[in-house]
Amino acid sequence: MSELSVDHLLGIKYLNENDINLIFETADHFKEVINRPIKKVPSLRDITIANLFFENSTRTRLSFELAEKRLSADVINFSAASSSVKKGETLIDTVNNILSMKVDMVVMRHPNPGSGVFLSKHVDAKIINAGDGAHEHPTQALLDSYSIRERLGEVAGKKVVIVGDILHSRVALSNIFALKLQGAEVTVCGPKTLIPRYIHKLGVKVETDLKKALNWCDIANMLRVQNERMEISYFPSTREYTQQYGVNKKLLDSLDKEIVIMHPGPINRGVEITSDVADSKQAIILDQVQNGVAVRMAVIYLLASKIKR
């Protein structure tokens, strides 16, 4: 039987192409399951999963919880804002207390880059990184590629532009790793101040002119400006950012071809994307959210199959 090459999902950079294909084939099966009248399978009745969220989340948190429940796992949820972290408890103490309640797998979102790797070295449970600071968001990149595959048939050979705040985006880095691994061409587009200097080392092109980037690509993945990770201003004003790097219907209609629009959410309507684009047939934003459940079911199922029972 095929299995993942990794024991944890800490980042796309630790996966190979076979891992991604296996996750997608498994997700195809679970997508069929969640479209049935009874959307559950009993596969993980003997597994307990803790969702530890030290940062805010809507989509990722709900999607993981639903994926776990669709697999019949027992689920506990932890939010740092209402926990003893506020009284000074460390990450390791927090997690070890939770694990002493016989937890098999931890899904964690944390503001510190590398927090998932750190945890995997100190605790005896499978770890899934649900976003570690500005580092990686592997399940987002997997569901993004899965959604491209669903809409356009395959990822290999496709031209993808990632637009916006590349510097602070874990979605951008995980997407670059995932898309390159599958043979897509990637360009990043945004103000020079929001593009990391090392980016060319990842095998991507840089384009600061949005219209040129859109005319080149098959898919545009629009990112939110991560104001919460900025201590200084990276562009003169939101209005100027929108004028240069926001997509609207008039801009898309002026292109040589119809492209697919993606967004990981949350959307700032009227900033990086207007409502007439976000809610159009060109956008696959809600397909991404829907596919997130099947992709996360696949990741959880495949990692759980490596637990010694």
Ligand code: CP
């Ligand atoms: N895409 C994403 O990570 O959204 P949330 O922050 O709402 O989980």
